[in-house]
Amino acid sequence: MSLYIGLSQWSHPAWPGQLLSKGIKSTEHLLDYAQVFNCVEGNTSFYGVPDTQSLTRWAKQTPDDFRFTFKFPATVSHQGQLLDKVPEALSFIEALAPLSEKLGMLMLQLPASSGPEQLNGLAHLLSALPNNLQYGVEVRHSAFFAKGEAERMLNRLLIEHNANRIIMDSRPLFSCPATTPALAEAQHKKPQVPVHIISTGSAPVIRFIGHPEPDYNRRFWQAWLPRIQGWLDEGKSVYVFVHTADNQFAPILAAEIAGALQQPLPDFPGLAPSPQGHLF
Template identity: 80%
Template structure:
């Protein structure tokens, strides 16, 4: 049983002095981030595979229990047919060898254009992947949220293979008008899909897309608490990745949720602990 809490990145211009130390080189940001969080959503791999020296440096900068959750590259998830992309997926996994021992999950984020007609290809792709790693699949096609045959077939496929259905909760960011540049960008880019809460594998994954203003988020994340605790009580691991529209206050939001789960995060660098030993 493990609870992995992290953000969508380990560095942000607003974080020095808040999450990151003030005088850190860019190459040291991950090490500072990993003093607080035990996982990160690796989005850069979607655009290209990091080089071996970077992967080895990242492995050296994180503790043994830290877990990376890289996304499969777009060449696997967004180009061509899933049926044909197994060699590309296997090559990607081979390139991650320097920190394979710290891979928490590999995430296949499928576009909205990928619908039920590709379920057979998805099954063959998943069947080709190494069994010693964990996988998560995120879908955006409306048919996979319609509670019909397509969604049942998709969920059954994941259940049979022990693959986790990634749960996206973007409700907070759409709960108010897009009256800032960050919100307008989020409204344009973030998927607005229904929240279907289901654990199809041993490690449920939640991607929580918060509003920049903390007051908007409470009513959306509080109902997740008993679900997360229930999965932990069942002996499952849970991955919770916290975003906000601009990510400036994402560390504070993650810390607030962690405290509510009775898994308080360590004190941030440069901050004195509260009387309870917690930052927030």
């Protein structure tokens, strides 16, 4: 039973003096990040496989219980048929060998154009992947949210392979009109899909896309608390990845959620510890 809570990146221009210490090199930001959070959503791999030197450095900069959750490259998830992607997916996993002990989950993020016609290919791909790793699948095609046969087939397939259906909760982001350019851009880029709460594997994943204003988020993330605790009580691991429109305030939102789950985070390295030892 483990709760993994983290962000979609470990570095941001707004974080020095907050999450990160001021004056440290960008190559050392992960050191500070990993003092607070125990996982990260690795989006860089979506655009290309990280080089061996970087992977080795990241392994050295993080504690033993830290987990990286990389996305399969877009060449696997977004280009062509999944049925043909086994060699490329296996090559990607092999390239991650320097971080093999710290791989929490590999995430296959499918585009909105990838519908029921890809289910056979998805089954073939999941069958071919090493069973010593955890996998998550994120879907965006409307058929997989219609509560019909396509969605039932998807869920059965994921349960069969102990693959986790990634849950995207972008409701806070769309809960009010855009008032800033960052919020407008986020509403344009982020998917607005229904929240179907289901655990198809042993490690449920929630991607929570928050609003920059905390008051817009609270009622949405508070509703998750009993569900997350229930999964933990069942002996499952749970991954919670917190985003905000431009991610400037994502660390603070994640800390608030962790505290509500009775698993408060350490003080941010970029902030002087308060007398009570708490962030707020």
